[in-house]
Amino acid sequence: MKVFLSTLKVLIQTVSAVDKDEPLRGHTFFFEMVPEFSVNPNFTVLDNKDNTASILTKRNRYNRNKISTYALPVIIFDNDYPVQSSTETLTIQVCACDKKGNVLSCNAEAFLLPAGLSTGALIAILLCILLLLSKLLMMYEPFTPVCW
Numbered sequence: 001m002k003v004f005l006s007t008l009k010v011l012i013q014t015v016s017a018v019d020k021d022e023p024l025r026g027h028t029f030f031f032e033m034v035p036e037f038s039v040n041p042n043f044t045v046l047d048n049k050d051n052t053a054s055i056l057t058k059r060n061r062y063n064r065n066k067i068s069t070y071a072l073p074v075i076i077f078d079n080d081y082p083v084q085s086s087t088e089t090l091t092i093q094v095c096a097c098d099k100k101g102n103v104l105s106c107n108a109e110a111f112l113l114p115a116g117l118s119t120g121a122l123i124a125i126l127l128c129i130l131l132l133l134s135k136l137l138m139m140y141e142p143f144t145p146v147c148w
Helices: 119-140
Strands: 011-016 029-031 043-047 052-057 069-078 084-094 103-105
Touching: 011 084, 029 043, 043 069
Parallel strands: none
Antiparallel strands: 011 052, 029 069, 043 052, 069 084
């Protein structure tokens, strides 16, 4: 069982928001976790008060074999009147890293799978091949009973 270590409150990513309408007086965005998920044991959202938010870890250990992907719903709202908001779900993937923090692998990997086929599977494949060959032979040389 591989357990991947992290440090508590490590910055994973900084996210930002942009208003495509760009109001004349500038836009300010605020970030917070969706209330239903605000007691998330894995990650937290820290509003940096500069149209960005930091996504931080809340645990020291993440077991990639149990859960490799986490969903983190975040509400982004502006300072206009009336207040407009949008909810976006961030997808956080647990990756394998070396001791320096360099990412080694983020792909879905097969863990503890045997490299070869079992004996039963090999026997079943051989029986299927024999059946197909016998059917093929019967098509070209039909069985004719021999009478004495």
